[in-house]
Amino acid sequence: MWKPIINRHTPHKIKAIINALKKDICSGHLASGERLPTQTELANCLGIAKSTVARAYQEANSVGLIKTIVGSGSFVSGEGDQFLSAVGGGNLGLLDLRVDYPLYDFDPSLSETLSQIALEDSQHLLTYQEHAGREEFRNAGLKWLQLNGVDCSVDDIVITSGAQHAITVCLSSIAKAGQTVLVEELTYPGIKESAEMLGINLISLSMDENGIIPQALLNALYDNENVKALYTSPTVQNPTTILTPTERRVEIADICQKHGIYILEDDIYRLFSDVRPEPYANLLPELTFFIASFSKVVCGGLRIAYVRVPSAVLKIVRRRLLATHWALPPLMAEIATRWVNNGTASSTLLTKKEEAGKRQKLAKKIIGQKLILGNLSSFYVWIKLPAEWSTEVFISEAFNNNVAVLGNGTFSVSSNSSKPGVRLCLGAAPNIAALEAGLLKLAEMLKDGPSAAMGVI
Numbered sequence: 146m147w148k149p150i151i152n153r154h155t156p157h158k159i160k161a162i163i164n165a166l167k168k169d170i171c172s173g174h175l176a177s178g179e180r181l182p183t184q185t186e187l188a189n190c191l192g193i194a195k196s197t198v199a200r201a202y203q204e205a206n207s208v209g210l211i212k213t214i215v216g217s218g219s220f221v222s223g224e225g226d227q228f229l230s231a232v233g234g235g236n237l238g239l240l241d242l243r244v245d246y247p248l249y250d251f252d253p254s255l256s257e258t259l260s261q262i263a264l265e266d267s268q269h270l271l272t273y274q275e276h277a278g279r280e281e282f283r284n285a286g287l288k289w290l291q292l293n294g295v296d297c298s299v300d301d302i303v304i305t306s307g308a309q310h311a312i313t314v315c316l317s318s319i320a321k322a323g324q325t326v327l328v329e330e331l332t333y334p335g336i337k338e339s340a341e342m343l344g345i346n347l348i349s350l351s352m353d354e355n356g357i358i359p360q361a362l363l364n365a366l367y368d369n370e371n372v373k374a375l376y377t378s379p380t381v382q383n384p385t386t387i388l389t390p391t392e393r394r395v396e397i398a399d400i401c402q403k404h405g406i407y408i409l410e411d412d413i414y415r416l417f418s419d420v421r422p423e424p425y426a427n428l429l430p431e432l433t434f435f436i437a438s439f440s441k442v443v444c445g446g447l448r449i450a451y452v453r454v455p456s457a458v459l460k461i462v463r464r465r466l467l468a469t470h471w472a473l474p475p476l477m478a479e480i481a482t483r484w485v486n487n488g489t490a491s492s493t494l495l496t497k498k499e500e501a502g503k504r505q506k507l508a509k510k511i512i513g514q515k516l517i518l519g520n521l522s523s524f525y526v527w528i529k530l531p532a533e534w535s536t537e538v539f540i541s542e543a544f545n546n547n548v549a550v551l552g553n554g555t556f557s558v559s560s561n562s563s564k565p566g567v568r569l570c571l572g573a574a575p576n577i578a579a580l581e582a583g584l585l586k587l588a589e590m591l592k593d594g595p596s597a598a599m600g601v602i
Contacts, residue, residue, distance in 0.1 A: 146182045146190070147175060153192050162187075162201035166210050170221060176549055177243070178540020181211060181219040212537050220537040222554055240583040241549045245383075245441060245525055245570045251497050252444040253489045258480055270479055274472040276463045278304035282473075285482040286437075286451030289490070293415050295426045295435050297453045303462055304473045307448040308413055308438035312376070313339040314465045315434045318458050319407050320345050320373040326409075327365055327375045329357055331556040331564055333383045333411065336376050347558040348372075356382065356389030359396045366404050374407035380421065381414035381523045384556050384568035391422040398428040406432065407455070413438040414523050417498045426453050439481060441524070442494045449473070449481045504571035504580060511584040516591065524572030530565045531591070538595050539567060546586045 149165035151158065169175040181187070184202060188195040202219055205211045213219045262270075277283065283302045290297055305311040312335060320326055322344030328336055330352045340347050348369060351361040356379055366372055375397070379389040389397075401408055410425045410433055426435035438450040454462050466472070484490040501524050508526050509517050518527040530539055536552035543550050550567040569587075574580035 146186065147179075148190055151191065158191075158193055158197050159201045159204065162198065163205050163208075163210070166205055170210065175221045176540075176544055177221055177551060177555065178537050179221045179544055180541045181221065183218065214535060214537060217535070217538055220541050222537075239544075239547050239549055240574060240579060242569045242571070242573045242583065243549050243551045244573055245523075246573045247441045247443075247445045247524070248497055248500055248572045249445070250575075251493065251500060253484060253493050255480070258483055258489075261483075262476075262479060267479070270475040272475070274475050274478075276466040276472050277302070278473055278478060279475075282478040282482050283451075285485040288485050289451050290435065290437055290453055292491070293412065293424065293435070293437050294421055295424055295437075295453055296430070297426070297435075301453050301456065301459070303452050303454055303459075303466060304478060305450045305452055305466070306470055306473055306477075307440055308411060308436050308450045309335045309339070310448070310469065311434075311436045311438070311450045311452045312336055312409065312411065313342070314462060314469060315409050315436075315452070315454075316340065316345060316374070317343055317465050317469075318462045324371040324373050325369055326373060327362065327406075328558060329377060329382065331384055331553060332376065332558065333378060334555055337558060349558045350375075352382075352385070352387065352564075354387065355393045356387050357393075357397060359393070359400060362397060362400050366400070366406070372404075372406060374409055375401060376409040376411065377425075378411045378413075379425065380412050380418050384525060384551075385527045385564070385566075386518050386523055386525065388418070388420060389422065394422055394425060394428060398425055401432060402429055408433040410435045412436065413441050413450075416442055416494055417501060417523060431455055431457065439490070442497060443484070443490050444493070447477055447481060449477060501572070503577065504574075507577065507581060508569065508571055508584055511581065511588050512591070513588070525568050525570045528567050528569065528587075528591075530567065531594075534565070534591075534595050536565050536567065539590070542590055542595070543567075543587060546590065548583045548586055550587075 149162060151161040151165055155161055184195050184198045188198045202211065202213060206213050209222050211219050212222050280299065282304055283299050286302045286304055287299045305314055316326065316339050325346045325348055326340060328347050328349055330349045337347065348365055350357050350365055352358060357377065379394060408425045408429060412424065412435065415421055424435060426433045432455055435453040436450055439447050505526065512528060516528055518529060530536060536554065540550060540552050550569055552567050553565055571580060574583065
């Protein structure tokens with residue numbers, strides 16, 4: 146049971162309880178969906194009035210820290226910092242499927258590459274570099290982007306410290322505080338962090354089985370001023386895994402062209418997919434940024450992303466690179482360049498793609514095809530929760546069964562999402578056996594329903 150440490154004699158008990166909630170949520174001590182003690186339990190624990198706890202819970206619920214469900218209890222909200230608190234957290238015995246870790250056991254050998262570099266004249270790796278990356282490094286990026294099917298030249302490319310850095314650089318190059326960027330109904334949580342830091346407003350667009358609905362995009366453009374860009378992951382959408390077909394992409398690109406809207410195409414899993422529709426970068430090159438990262442498909446610790454940039458904003462993008470990291474650490478760029486050129490990156494990608502397929506098949510077999518959205522192109526799946534389950538109760542009961550997952554609140558930019566569900570990051574499990582054990586627990590929960598978890602009230 147959660148036991149916050151507060152001074153029972155403080156005249157600001159409500160504020161103290163809320164601050165304790167914030168602190169424990171951000172630190173990961175409280176997990177998304179975790180059930181909180183009842184008002185009576187917490188009041189008795191702290192030695193304060195039940196009415197004080199009730200007022201604190203009401204305020205915490207109003208600001209989105211927790212969600213109270215009549216007859217079920219109060220739960221830590223699925224929104225906000227749960228994506229961040231999952232990183233690096235490690236409760237003993239907990240199968241944590243919240244973060245999309247890229248299977249470290251399948252990473253290439255770093256020691257071999259470092260040994261080769263050490264035998265060569267590598268002093269140039271200690272000098273200042275071009276903000277966008279040395280030409281030889283960008284040539285490797287060109288090869289990687291061409292593997293993705295992106296038509297571009299080496300002069301169109303900049304190198305960033307991973308996809309998250311790329312998102313921040315791209316956003317800050319085309320939008321200012323107070324302006325608006327459109328995102329998918331459920332979207333990558335990192336875009337929310339970058340937008341908040343930059344003061345950019347996010348508005349979500351409804352989706353169907355083919356991705357963003359064109360009419361939803363048109364409505365958002367007509368209803369809102371200062372819309373600067375659309376952020377999307379169209380090949381393996383995060384978190385739903387939806388693939389947007391070429392026909393839908395053409396519709397979306399045409400709308401963006403007519404309204405002068407930039408597209409941030411974050412397609413880091415594209416090379417995992419056997420089906421690769423035409424990228425927006427080819428359909429609308431003058432307005433599209435294409436982001437291809439190493440993090441998920443090669444290795445997470447090598448913070449490399451190759452970004453194809455529209456020529457009109459290339460100069461300002463280089464200035465944003467200067468402001469945010471000056472230039473990519475040359476040693477990282479050197480390692481990535483060697484792995485692209487000698488085939489290590491591609492062979493590692495194929496190995497991880499094969500493992501992703503095995504884990505996807507296992508998840509679909511255990512959870513069932515009707516409830517699960519997923520393809521063989523990623524390490525995560527999306528479970529569409531049956532109507533009897535609320536996301537918060539499911540997350541809480543999963544946590545009680547030592548399985549941690551993220552719900553739709555984490556991926557939504559609005560308080561109300563029409564797509565209740567949870568994402569399972571299959572690559573976060575250390576091995577197939579651990580993954581199978583966790584999936585069986587979740588399958589049993591789905592079979593028994595929430596009444597088995599809650600008891601009869």
